[in-house]
Amino acid sequence: xxxxIELFNxxxxxxxxxxxxxxxxxxxxxxxxxxxxxxxxDREIEVKESLLLSAGYISIAVLFGVWVWWFLxxxxxxxxxTGFLIEKSLSMDNVFVIALIFSYFAIPRQYQHRxxxxxxxxxxxxxxxxxxxxxxxxxxxxxxxxxxxxxxVLTGIKMWLVADHMPDIAxxxxxxxxxxxxxxxxxxxxxxxxxxxxDPATGKPVRWATPLxxxxxxxxxxxxxxxxxxxxxxxxxxxxxxxVYTSNIFAILGxxxxxxxxxxxxxxxxxxxYALALVLVFIGSKIxxxxxxxxxxxxxxxxxxxxxIAGGVLFSMWKTRGQAPVALTRP
Numbered sequence: 001x002x003x004x005i006e007l008f009n010x011x012x013x014x015x016x017x018x019x020x021x022x023x024x025x026x027x028x029x030x031x032x033x034x035x036x037x038x039x040x041x042d043r044e045i046e047v048k049e050s051l052l053l054s055a056g057y058i059s060i061a062v063l064f065g066v067w068v069w070w071f072l073x074x075x076x077x078x079x080x081x082t083g084f085l086i087e088k089s090l091s092m093d094n095v096f097v098i099a100l101i102f103s104y105f106a107i108p109r110q111y112q113h114r115x116x117x118x119x120x121x122x123x124x125x126x127x128x129x130x131x132x133x134x135x136x137x138x139x140x141x142x143x144x145x146x147x148x149x150x151x152x153v154l155t156g157i158k159m160w161l162v163a164d165h166m167p168d169i170a171x172x173x174x175x176x177x178x179x180x181x182x183x184x185x186x187x188x189x190x191x192x193x194x195x196x197x198x199d200p201a202t203g204k205p206v207r208w209a210t211p212l213x214x215x216x217x218x219x220x221x222x223x224x225x226x227x228x229x230x231x232x233x234x235x236x237x238x239x240x241x242x243x244v245y246t247s248n249i250f251a252i253l254g255x256x257x258x259x260x261x262x263x264x265x266x267x268x269x270x271x272x273x274y275a276l277a278l279v280l281v282f283i284g285s286k287i288x289x290x291x292x293x294x295x296x297x298x299x300x301x302x303x304x305x306x307x308x309i310a311g312g313v314l315f316s317m318w319k320t321r322g323q324a325p326v327a328l329t330r331p
Contacts, residue, residue: 015242019071023246026064027124030057030253034117045113050260057254064250068243078298079238082305083247086237086283089276089309090230091255092269094222095262097167101218104169105211109260111191115212116259119219120252126224127248130231135241145239145287148232152284155229160277174221175214182209223252229280236283237301268320275312279305 010017045053061084069077102112137144169175178184185208189195193213199206234244262269282304286296 014240019242023064023242023249026060027249027253030060031117031121045109045260047261050258053257054254054261057250057257061250061254064246068246075298076238076240076243078302079240079243080247082237082298082302083234083243084251085302085305085309086233086279087230087248087251088255089272089279090226090233091251092262093273093276094226095255095259097222098219098259100167100169101215101222105215107188107212107215111188111212112260114191115216115219118216119223122220123223123252124249126220127227127231127252128245130227131241131245131248134231134235135239135244138235138239145236148236149284149287152229152232152236152280156277156280156284159280160274169218172218172221175218178209178214178217182214183207184209184211184214188212233280233283236287237298269313269316270320271316272309272312275308275315279308282308 065077065080065084068080098116101107102115107115183199183206185195185197187210189210189212191212192210193216194207194209196205197208198204230248231244234247238244283301286301289296
């Protein structure tokens with residue numbers, strides 16, 4: 001019994017193994033319920049269901065944050081909620097690009113959840129690698145935080161300048177690379193990522209990728225691109241890998257549920273990107289101000305972040321009132 005207790009209490013990235021185990025158990029339970037109970041069959045998810053699912057995910061994320069606050073202290077709790085809010089907000093920009101991807105590949109709504117579900121599994125692994133690498137760099141080279149800070153300020157400025165820019169999915173270099181390296185069917189084959197079809201040259205059956213698989217690859221790549229912004233942003237709030245990773249994953253899990261509602265009214269958040277740009281500049285600037293005014297208290301970081309994002313959402317809703325949704329058409 002004692003060896004088992006020692007194993008549970010073994011430190012892993014700054015926290016006891018059992019604390020990580022609690023987080024993993026919650027995430028695995030949510031994923032099993034999602035795929036094995038709520039969405040066993042491919043079907044279109046309505047806006048009402050999307051909002052209800054998202055409310056459930058957010059409630060669980062908040063309860064987990066309350067547990068972090070109670071068990072690890074007020075500072076860890078505040079840092080968790082700040083990280084969750086930042087990642088959730090930055091991910092809303094991700095929704096728009098995912099909607100463009102689905103439109104470009106003409107993915108029906110009943111198959112979109114399948115892409116998002118398998119996409120989230122890839123995100124869990126990719127974020128773990130990125131956060132582990134970031135934590136290692138910070139522990140070995142403390143000055144790397146200043147690199148993160150400068151990157152966030154520059155990214156925020158760039159986001160402000162190109163806020164109205166619409167990415168061209170067809171010109172994405174990763175998509176061009178995949179099309180050259182893979183045999184891709186011209187149309188979908190149900191919910192299959194791969195199918196067996198004859199090779200036009202030899203007549204022998206070979207494996208072909210479907211547009212659904214290309215859409216999955218693009219969703220993963222887009223998340224990786226957005227993680228380059230969001231992961232340094234949360235490391236600028238806290239260097240605790242547990243807080244960084246848990247706040248990231250809970251925000252992303254809820255985003256998948258919220259996607260179907262957000263995609264239907266993404267035009268109402270036109271000015272949110274400007275608010276997100278200010279958030280990145282604020283967080284990046286905090287690192288350079290430590291030597292002059294000291295470390296910004298987590299509560300102030302949370303308050304400023306919330307105020308900027310809430311302001312962006314409210315201003316967007318006011319400016320776009322009465323506007324009809326903008327159709328995302330395939331080029």
